[in-house]
Every structure is written in structure tokens, then in C-alpha cells.
Amino acid sequence: MKSTDILTQSLLFIPDISGFTHFVQTTEKQHSEHVIAELLEVLISANTQNMRLAEVEGDALFFYKENHIPSQEKLLAQVETMYTAFYSHLKMMETNRICPCQACATAPNLELKIVLHCGELQFLTVQGNRKPFGEMVIEAHRLLKNSVGSDNYVLISRKLADKIGLQATYESMLFSFGEGQDTYDGRQLPYLFAVIDVSKLKLLGFEPPEMVVTNRPPDFVMEWSIKTDGYEVFEMLTNYRFRHLWVDGVEEFLFNENEVTRGGTEHVCVINGKHFNFSTVIKEAPVNQLVYGELTSDPPPVHKLYQFYIIEPIDENQCVLRVEQFWKTKTLLQKLLMATIGKKQLTQGLKSSIDKLQRVMEDKNFQMTEV
Numbered sequence: 001m002k003s004t005d006i007l008t009q010s011l012l013f014i015p016d017i018s019g020f021t022h023f024v025q026t027t028e029k030q031h032s033e034h035v036i037a038e039l040l041e042v043l044i045s046a047n048t049q050n051m052r053l054a055e056v057e058g059d060a061l062f063f064y065k066e067n068h069i070p071s072q073e074k075l076l077a078q079v080e081t082m083y084t085a086f087y088s089h090l091k092m093m094e095t096n097r098i099c100p101c102q103a104c105a106t107a108p109n110l111e112l113k114i115v116l117h118c119g120e121l122q123f124l125t126v127q128g129n130r131k132p133f134g135e136m137v138i139e140a141h142r143l144l145k146n147s148v149g150s151d152n153y154v155l156i157s158r159k160l161a162d163k164i165g166l167q168a169t170y171e172s173m174l175f176s177f178g179e180g181q182d183t184y185d186g187r188q189l190p191y192l193f194a195v196i197d198v199s200k201l202k203l204l205g206f207e208p209p210e211m212v213v214t215n216r217p218p219d220f221v222m223e224w225s226i227k228t229d230g231y232e233v234f235e236m237l238t239n240y241r242f243r244h245l246w247v248d249g250v251e252e253f254l255f256n257e258n259e260v261t262r263g264g265t266e267h268v269c270v271i272n273g274k275h276f277n278f279s280t281v282i283k284e285a286p287v288n289q290l291v292y293g294e295l296t297s298d299p300p301p302v303h304k305l306y307q308f309y310i311i312e313p314i315d316e317n318q319c320v321l322r323v324e325q326f327w328k329t330k331t332l333l334q335k336l337l338m339a340t341i342g343k344k345q346l347t348q349g350l351k352s353s354i355d356k357l358q359r360v361m362e363d364k365n366f367q368m369t370e371v
Contacts, residue, residue: 010121010132011065011075011160012140013051015043015082018111018151020059023103031103037258039089039110046085049078054131060144064132069118072164079114079154080174083196086112088204096209096263098282099238100231100290104260111152112196115143118160142184143191150195155180158190168192174200209263212283212293212306218324220347224354226321228361230313232368233321234290236361237309240267242368246357249349261292281306288312299346301337304328307350323354 017039024032036059043061044053049070051063070078094108119136143155154175156166168179174196181190226233236242238261243253247269254275255267265280276298285291290311297304306326313319325346329335360366 011069012117013063014115016060016113028101028103034260035107042085042089046082084201092206114154117157146182148193153193153195155191155193161192210281212281219327220325224321226358229316230311230319237292247353301334302327303330
């Protein structure tokens with residue numbers, strides 16, 4: 001480990017997801033971790049000022065820009081871009097949600113605060129990684145613990161505000177700054193802050209999930225009684241990390257590991273070197289049912305295959321799993337093939353997989369732990 005004596009005037013920029021501690025303590029841990037990971041990825045992608053990412057700090061990101069402080073216009077635009085990306089993603093998560101767990105249900109309540117500071121940085125090199133440290137880094141992190149009466153704000157240190165010419169009287173459609181200061185280690189740190197009104201953000205559009213209306217009987221249907229909690233069965237079905245435990249014949253499952261499955265989520269099954277693409281679809285269901293649906297256009301001879309897993313919990317130790325398939329064909333040849341060999345191939349594989357799912361879920365030694 002070595003340190004350098006080079007001091008540089010740099011920008012420090014810390015987006016911090018508010019409500020994270022409460023979120024993790026009171027919701028399902030695995031899904032809360034995936035939700036936070038998704039949001040951090042969104043914030044990283046929204047870095048338009050080419051800032052360097054020094055550290056991922058749990059629920060926060062620590063960016064810096066060495067030897068350069070962008071203009072007032074660019075910094076405020078960067079802040080707005082991050083808020084827009086963050087709340088656009090939360091809106092998408094809320095709209096496309098299929099998971100009933102508290103982590104997914106309460107994710108839209110998360111908020112974002114961003115702290116900006118500047119000063120002379122020192123750098124520490126540890127195992128080849130060069131990271132900023134020093135008094136300014138400490139100050140920037142302490143500014144996260146302030147007396148602003150909100151968890152959804154941007155805070156700009158007075159030192160940086162003076163540097164970029166930002167006045168406490170500055171107002172725009174999104175920003176209306178006020179002044180504040182707090183004492184840390186016997187020293188006062190003044191700052192400007194603006195509480196962000198989410199309703200004034202121009203949220204980004206997103207692709208809504210396909211809402212399927214099944215106005216005819218399914219082409220295939222089968223039921224299983226499974227002696228375990230229906231919510232655990234739902235997690236087994238929707239969490240692609242568990243697919244290898246019950247689906248045979250698939251060489252690999254490709255999916256976004258930092259994403260909770262929701263409407264529109266995609267995954268790929270690799271079978272005999274061929275890629276079969278699936279997307280999650282939604283259909284209306286009674287409040288006492290959990291429904292997960294998939295659409296694929298890849299397996300011949302069908303044009304489209306909709307498959308719905310419908311779970312009806314009975315109590316904490318038993319549920320009924322109903323699987324429905326709806327096929328769409330475009331040509332007479334496809335209809336003939338489905339009537340002869342296609343139906344048998346599709347349903348045999350499905351029955352084998354669900355039989356295995358039932359055995360896995362009823363295994364008293366099985367523990368649902370992500371790998």
C-alpha cells in the first residue's frame with residue numbers, strides 16, 4: 001500500500017438511496033438486494049459527466065472527477081438526469097411487478113439524496129486500485145448526515161457552490177435552493193440544498209408487459225398438489241437462479257442476475273446449443289392466486305406458446321399448482337404437427353419438470369438459497 005502527495009482540485013459526487021436500511025430490515029433480503037443492485041446500476045448508467053466510480057458503498061455510490069469541476073449547468077443537469085433515471089426505474093418496477101413479496105411491493109417508497117462537494121484529494125493505491133481519500137472525502141460523507149428535513153434532495157457544499165457560482169436564490173422548475181449548515185467535529189460545514197419534487201420530473205417511458213386475455217379453454221392443463229408454502233413455489237418458478245433444480249435438458253439459463261423477475265423480463269434457455277427466448281407476461285387473476293406467465297415464439301411447431309403457472313395457497317404447508325398452456329399456430333402444417341407429435345413433446349417435458357419441482361419443494365432438507 002502506498003500513498004501519494006499529489007493534491008488536486010476535484011469533484012466529489014455521492015448518490016445515496018434513502019430508506020435502504022429500513023427496506024432491508026423489514027423486507028425479504030434477497031429481493032431487496034436485487035432491487036438495490038438494479039437501482040445502483042441505473043445510477044451508474046446515468047453518469048453523463050464521465051465521473052469515476054471510486055466505490056460502491058452498500059446503498060450509495062462514490063463518484064469523483066479528478067482535476068475538473070463541471071459548470072453549474074452541467075452539474076445540475078447531471079443531478080436531474082440521475083433523479084429522472086432513478087424514479088423512472090421505480091415507476092417501471094411498480095407497474096410491471098408480479099412478485100407479491102414486501103421487498104418488491106415497497107420498492108417504490110425508496111428515495112434518493114445526492115451530495116456534491118469539492119476540494120483537494122489525495123489518492124491511495126491498494127493492490128493496484130487507486131482511490132481518493134483525505135479530509136474532503138470525509139467531509140463529503142459526513143454531509144450525508146445532515147439536518148435537511150427530507151430524504152429526497154440534492155445538497156451542494158458551500159465550497160462547491162461558490163466554485164460554480166450557484167446562489168442560494170437559484171430557482172428553476174426542479175430546483176429551489178435553500179441554505180443550511182451542520183457541525184461536524186467542531187467545524188461548521190455550510191451548504192445549499194433543494195428538495196426534489198418527483199412530480200416535476202419528466203419520467204422516461206418504458207415498455208409495459210404484455211397483458212394476456214385468455215378467453216378460451218387452455219390447450220393443455222394439469223394440476224399438482226404440493227406440500228409446501230405457495231409463496232416459496234412462486235419464488236422457485238420466477239427466480240431463474242433455481243431453474244436448474246427442476247428443469248431438465250437445459251444446458252444454460254441466461255438472464256440478468258441483478259433483476260427481480262417482473263412483467264417484460266426476458267431469459268434464454270440453451271438446449272442442444274440452440275437459444276430459446278422467453279419473456280414474462282401478465283394476466284389478471286383473483287386475489288387468492290399467484291400467477292407467473294411466460295411467452296415464447298421459439299419452440300416448433302407452434303407460432304406462440306403461452307404458459308401460465310397458477311398457484312393457489314391453501315395454508316403455509318400446502319398449495320395447488322395449476323399449469324395452463326395456450327398455443328397459437330399460423331399455418332395448417334403447424335396445426336397438424338401439434339395435433340400429432342408437438343403436443344406430446346411439449347406436455348411430456350412439462351410434466352417431467354413439474355414432477356421434479358414437486359419433489360424438490362417437498363424435500364424436507366431443501367433450503368431455498370440463491371447460488
